[in-house]
Amino acid sequence: MKIISGGVCAAKGFTAGGVHCGVRKNRTKRDLAMIFSEKKASAAAVYTTNLVKGAPLTVTKNNIADGYAQAVICNSGNANTCNADGIEIAEKMCAIAAETLGISAKDVVVASTGVIGQPLSIAPFESGIPAAKAVLSTDGSDAAAEGIMTTDTVKKEIAVEFELGGKVCHIGGIAKGSGMIHPNMATMLVFITTDANIAPEMLGKALSSDIADTFNMVSVDGDTSTNDMVTVLANGMAENECICADGADFAEFMKALNTVTVYLCRCIAGDGEGATKLLECNVSGGKDVANAKTVAKSVICSSLLKAAMFGADANWGRVLCAIGYSGADVDVNKVGVTFKSPKGEITVCVNGAGVDFSEEKAKEILLEKEIEINITLGDGNACATAWGCDLTYDYVKINGDYRT
């Protein structure tokens, strides 16, 4: 398996593109993305657990209930959520895309991201969707990645090449994250494409299984969005023997999928609103995976710890505190904590109590851009990883006047 370029267009038969259609006033930023598969593809998606759900999610869920889709259309700048005519607008977006692409409206995945509760006009899409189709190309992943960004500061895309039964396959994805990012699911928009041949039910199984350890372990601000989802389209053009059951090929596909999703998780966490650092919390020695996950998530979500990391302050008491209130069944007297970065590793807590350490060395380690907070629980063999970011002045600034 190797990392390649091309994003969502790395897989055979997929083209993508992005344009400015006018949902956003700022003309310098694309606000509409399209992804198209030459052949109808197996489709799977997971959705936010928020009771308030964006209208596009309902429409998408309905459209891919048969297990297939052929195109994705997604705008940024308006979430199409809490609007009386939301479903109608999302369905119209699908209808326009279908007519433009010459496919069925039931084969369109539709998504929106942006402000909640502002009416979304269909007008920008009437010209925007045909314009997006006009720019579809195998080089279009980058433009599509830009089209779905909100307060993201960098585009997020990746692709990998792998083999299934001697056939070269590809899987790639684009994502947007930034704010309102919190497990569980679906706390961001992620679109993944692959030319692997895999049955819809196995694709769904792969995705559901994968997100439990990836996107559901990312938190930027503890707010679970109303709109977000992860979708995968698999068009089978790699011509591998169809994956219709568990086995070596399914395992290999899962591995490739996981490479894409972990990379995108780290991108989303590291580019959280206002973030200056990516935080990765690795928990080992857990009694079971559920406990290890609960600890990892609690630590990564602590506002106090996040602020300490922003200040490069090795305030490990806040790690212990977050473990203590996590609800996990742990023996706090066995807990160990180390901080690690490219500058080295430092142990700050053993058996639940502080140990002498060099504040100077700790500062040097914590001034880096990627920090690991490594926790040992001493209770068993279960492990878990969660990703987050620091809490900064800019998070407050961005969210203090998001709409203005």
Next chain:
Amino acid sequence: MKIISGGVCAAKGFTAGGVHCGVRKNRTKRDLAMIFSEKKASAAAVYTTNLVKGAPLTVTKNNIADGYAQAVICNSGNANTCNADGIEIAEKMCAIAAETLGISAKDVVVASTGVIGQPLSIAPFESGIPAAKAVLSTDGSDAAAEGIMTTDTVKKEIAVEFELGGKVCHIGGIAKGSGMIHPNMATMLVFITTDANIAPEMLGKALSSDIADTFNMVSVDGDTSTNDMVTVLANGMAENECICADGADFAEFMKALNTVTVYLCRCIAGDGEGATKLLECNVSGGKDVANAKTVAKSVICSSLLKAAMFGADANWGRVLCAIGYSGADVDVNKVGVTFKSPKGEITVCVNGAGVDFSEEKAKEILLEKEIEINITLGDGNACATAWGCDLTYDYVKINGDYRT
């Protein structure tokens, strides 16, 4: 019932004081508080639910297991938590206080607040506790309130006068809050004194019942502290007939207690670290109290909403979002939201969807220092209130380098 001055010394027989003993290096800020009752008092306390508990909590719990106490000793600047010799130090603090005051060490309530995981030396207390005793007076509530402050910017105290069976009674309290404040319990230090005559078991019942609607409904940052507790001492010197069971007197006592606790909750929320605004979320029309509370807490804890309130941005979509992921059983299509302050009230959402409103008027309302976020669920008659504060640059600043 009326509000009076005097804080924890308003009740007969109580004196208090605060000194600088040297736990903190800054000599201009008192770091040790003492409260003393002339007579042994009924005692009740509630403690943090964090598995990592400060050593003083364990010692206090043990000391008041018999239902009685006579003195409180509390330092700020060091939490005495995650220290190998924590229990020993807390017990020595009690022993010194007992010797100084001529009471039993088992009648001392001990508390500490500050940095976690730094060894606490007994040395400052050897001279500090006698010094605190030397300044004990009926005017000492203010000095004691200062002695327990950490990043608090204002002292928090209140007292009320009320009658039980023709006898004038008093109840007063001091509190510290600021950071690491989150339900459930015991997310701050609160010391309440009263001269009401009430049996320990009824005092415990009153406190446990009260905090469910007061201190457990306050959140500053979602971090449940390791150290905090609420204690009440009742010395009976008002000479009312002892409250030994439910009834009118118990109800009257509960009312007085609630006046003290709600006031202190609002103080703690409004003086949250970096806060510029007190937020009060009132939920009505809930299916049951549990649902109403879940909604109120979720809204008050949303980082995104807190940042929007800092920016006086009527971004009500974030209220809906927080209701949606709260886990409460609500029909999001029935939800209504209004914002209210001394400048007026404005409805921004009806039946789960936005309504036209004046952004200018909303801004004027949200620029005030105390904001109500009022939510109707349309599902029943249950109500709940939660208190919090906005998320500001200063929260990040304070917590980015708390230890330095």
